Amino acid sequence: MKPVPISEIFGPVIQGEGAQAGVPTIFIRTGGCDYRCSWCDTLYAVDPVNSSKWARMGAAEIVAAVLGLAGDTRPLITLSGGNPAMWKLGELVDELHGHGFTVTIETQGSVWAEWAPSLDSITISPKPPSSGEVTNWPALDRWIAAKPNHVAVKVVIANLADLDFAGLVRERLAPGARIHLQPCNPYVDESGEADPDKLDLLARYADLCDAVLARGWMNATVIPQLHVLAKGGGRGN
Numbered sequence: 001m002k003p004v005p006i007s008e009i010f011g012p013v014i015q016g017e018g019a020q021a022g023v024p025t026i027f028i029r030t031g032g033c034d035y036r037c038s039w040c041d042t043l044y045a046v047d048p049v050n051s052s053k054w055a056r057m058g059a060a061e062i063v064a065a066v067l068g069l070a071g072d073t074r075p076l077i078t079l080s081g082g083n084p085a086m087w088k089l090g091e092l093v094d095e096l097h098g099h100g101f102t103v104t105i106e107t108q109g110s111v112w113a114e115w116a117p118s119l120d121s122i123t124i125s126p127k128p129p130s131s132g133e134v135t136n137w138p139a140l141d142r143w144i145a146a147k148p149n150h151v152a153v154k155v156v157i158a159n160l161a162d163l164d165f166a167g168l169v170r171e172r173l174a175p176g177a178r179i180h181l182q183p184c185n186p187y188v189d190e191s192g193e194a195d196p197d198k199l200d201l202l203a204r205y206a207d208l209c210d211a212v213l214a215r216g217w218m219n220a221t222v223i224p225q226l227h228v229l230a231k232g233g234g235r236g237n
């Protein structure tokens with residue numbers, strides 16, 4: 001595998017959002033993203049101005065770093081970014097499997113990755129209108145179909161237009177699939193730290209719960225970013 005840009009490898013921590021909230025995991029965060037969302041909370045792994053801080057690592061090096069963090073334990077490994085789907089990570093996934101890890105990915109679903117079917121599970125996080133980005137629906141559909149029964153879809157909600165967007169995404173899911181919704185946290189700085197004076201995630205969460213119930217979306221799971229509430233977000237948590 002050619003070396004890929006790595007912004008950070010950290011953990012184990014407790015996943016704070018999405019279908020695997022509450023699960024211990026080690027994050028492998030690649031550098032670079034084809035999006036630039038208005039409220040991105042990981043700009044340090046997105047903005048090319050930070051690229052000189054990203055390590056270039058091959059599969060063996062990344063696995064060695066993961067083993068150093070995991071020791072004898074085998075937490076879930078989460079490939080995140082940036083957009084990890086931009087990179088050829090199939091060999092890395094195979095090597096992690098060889099060491100007994102299960103591997104998942106978080107991606108916006110804008111770029112298809114041929115190695116995606118080898119993952120154990122997939123979280124797709126299509127970006128709503130408030131992000132300023134435009135969804136590539138065919139690419140998103142391919143990701144949704146990539147791993148039947150092991151795909152979770154998560155949408156960040158900042159306003160009612162975002163909720164309408166989530167409704168369009170919801171219509172594309174297989175019968176019985178759940179859609180995970182979380183209130184947007186727009187109060188982050190370049191390092192991903194949230195401003196505690198502006199942190200109104202619980203009020204936003206209460207509003208989102210009401211809006212979801214008003215629409216009768218019984219296949220929704222609604223939670224705020226638990227790691228932000230507990231630790232303020234930022235790098236390494």
Ligand code: SF4
Nearest residue numbers: 033035036037040082
């Ligand atoms: Fe940030 Fe994710 Fe948007 Fe990329 S897709 S800019 S990592 S929020």
